[in-house]
Amino acid sequence: MTLQNILESIEKKQFKTKRAQIQIGNVTSKKKTGAPVGALEVKQPQIQIGDTVKIKLIKDGSDRGQFYEGTIIAQHRAGISTTITVRRIFQNIGVERVIPIHSVLIENIQIVRRAKVRKAKLYYLRNRVGKSTRLKERFK
Template identity: 60%
Template sequence: MNAQEIIRSIEAEQLKSDIPDIYIGDTVRVGVKIKEGDKFRVQPYEGVVIARRHSGINETITVRRVFQGVGVERVFLLHSPRIDGIKVIRRGKVRRAKLYYLRERVGKATRIKQRFDRPL
């Protein structure tokens, strides 16, 4: 076995199998594990998926939400042990792969139509 095959086999063990189908425009709730002292708690982060990058163990999603009038974006590594779980709240109907244009929009202009042909 060469080095690439060894790396691939180690990465395959780390991949999570409980990740739902996530598409651009979906509203998701990501449970993030936060360490406080010697305890862990799960903090939900809910927002719209505006980008997806990479594949395999390096796959990431960018989730955007507006908090107290300020747009906040977080990039989550899907197969990270820090991610407790991901739940799709609603499906979005969009026509492009990256929704960076939402950064310039404010208020009701940021709404995304709901799509009903894909199950949650």
């Protein structure tokens, strides 16, 4: 056996399976989000910071949904992994929930009202109580 043959046999043993070539635009995976690759094409309303939204979340096995209504205080854009942070007041306690907007567990997102804001993140609402948490409504 020549040195070349020995090297080839070692390479075949070490690299039994070839990795699939990754093409541009084909980097989303089902394992990461649980959503199919074409899930970005689903029509979602144009949500913005300050919007009050009503989101219908579906439990894993049932047809019944659970509504979650609150104000969007942050949005983290990352393609199919884009998330929004929704804040609401429940029994005088502020509750925030991070929701992936392209998740298969979201049936629909409905915009209740739009607010006029000048910041990208509304974290200052965490320090406010009562009527001071209200935002000025935006009309088209």
